[in-house]
Amino acid sequence: MSTIDPRIHEALDGELPTDALPVELRPAAQTVRTAADLLAAPVPGASLESRIMAEVRRPAPSPLRRAAGWLATPHAVTLRVRPVWSLALAATAAVFTLFFARDAGPQLGEHEGIAQFVGRFPDARSVHVVGTFNDWRPGTIALEDLRHDGVWSATVVLPTGTYEYMFVVDGERWVPDHLADRLVADDFGRENSVVIVRPVHR
Amino acid sequence: MDVNGAPSDAEIVARVLAGDTEAFGFVIRRYEAGLLRFATRMLGSRDAAADAVAEGLVRAYRHLASCRDPERLRTWLYRIVTNRCKSHLARRSVGDVPLDEAPPLADPSDGEATLERAEQLALVQRALTGLSPDKREAFVLKHVEGLSYEEMAAITGERIPTLKMRVHRAREALLKVLEEHT
Structure with a gap:
């Protein structure tokens, strides 16, 4: 009152x-x-411009250093295969599993798991997933609309852990995955989706 | 480009995203003073405010591609700095402003009017710091930064009736404190 x-x-x-x-x-x-x-009076003091610009100008690491970092960092891997080849590969894998690799488990590390990203974007020309697993860089993990029915998907191998992510539709529209395990607010007024990647049990 | 020949926010964002890092200086020069004032009023400390604004603007630069509406860059920047302020507040007890972080008093050699104004500012800042962070944020955005309730809703993610209620409660609490001291 x-x-x-x-x-x-x-x-x-x-x-x-x-x-x-x-x-x-x-x-x-x-x-x-x-x-x-x-x-509302101005706050006295030196400008922060030089401090901020020094940070944003900080040069990128040398190519050698970046290469070393890339080799030492776990990366998501996406396989893009035509359906006909995927069938052939599946058949080959089945034969291999049945006759040669009965005792072998999935070729995943102890601390790796599989994350599947699926979203329905009927009019999209491209869909990518960005998140804490790829430093929010668009263009690195593409989803595919394999059946041309507007359902885009990608399956990636990731180190186990909890990741925030979003879909980037047509390279410009950032959309959370509302079917995600959960959603969290970020600093920019958006909701990020959260996926938990668990180790594959043998 | 506006009537004074300065690039618009959207033009600056486009230039930075095209690789012109130096163009981000326009963003800093255009919004630094307002953001620093807002953060100082929120945190009660110029040093903590400078950290929050610097962190916020560096984050803004790094995530500029995700600014969906560059024409409303100001609102987006306030939102980021607001969140940095909340992070700073979460790391320390609210309302507990050490003396060395209190607003500086004017130099004794200043004129009487300046001294009186500095004392009034210190009193108001202390009263403001006594409010909860939500009420303080609402009061500062409304009355110090002069934003509309619609802009405040875009920054805070809160509903307009909620923000109005917070502003009203903040005014009432401030009036109570200020009238006790006059």
């Missing part, structure tokens, strides 16, 4: 002209305005 006359709020919100405010209520409105004016 308001502890001051609601007309003071109306005047301060611009819903009531100040001169329409009864004289006895004007000092309270003026006190708030005076306080706001004091707080």
Whole structure:
């Protein structure tokens, strides 16, 4: 419940002209305005421009260093195969599994798992997934609409862990996956989807 | 380009995304003062505010591609810095502003009016710091930064009635404190 006359709020919100405010209520409105004016004074001190620009100008690591980093960092891998070849590969894999690799498990590391990303975007020309697993870089993991029915999907191998991600539709529209395990708010007013990649049990 | 020949926010964003890193300087020069004032009022400390604004603008640069509406860059930047301020507040107890972080008083050699103004500012800043972060944020965005409730909703992600209620409560609490000291 308001502890001051609601007309003071109306005047301060611009819903009531100040001169329409009864004289006895004007000092309270003026006190708030005076306080706001004091707080609106510029904050003295040196500009932050050089500090911020130094950070954004920081040169990228050398190609050698980047290559070393790339080799030492786990990466998601996407296989893009035509359906006809995928059938042939599946048949070959089945034969191999039946006759040669009965005792072999999936070729995943102990700390790797499989994440499947699926979204329905009927009019999309391209769909990518970006997230904390690829530093939010669009273009690295593409989803495919294999049956041309607007359902885009990609299956990727990722190190086990919890990741935030979004879909990037047609290279410009960032869309959360509302079917995700859960959604979390980020600093930019969006909701990121969350996927938990668990190790594949043998 | 506006009437003064300065590039629009959308033009600056396009230039930065095209690889012109230096164009980000326009963003800093255009919005730094307002963001720093907002963060200082939120955190009660110029140093903490400078950290929050610097962190926020560096994050904005790195995620500029995800700014969906470059024409509303200001709102987007305030949202980022607001979140940086909340992170800073979460790391320390609210309302506990050490003396060395309180607003500086004017130099005694300054004129009487300047001294009086500095004392008033210190009083108002202390009263503001006594509000909860939600109310403080709402009051500063509304009355110090002069934003509309629609812009505040875009920045905070809150509904307009909620923001109005917070502004009203903040005014009432501030009035109570300020009237006790006058």
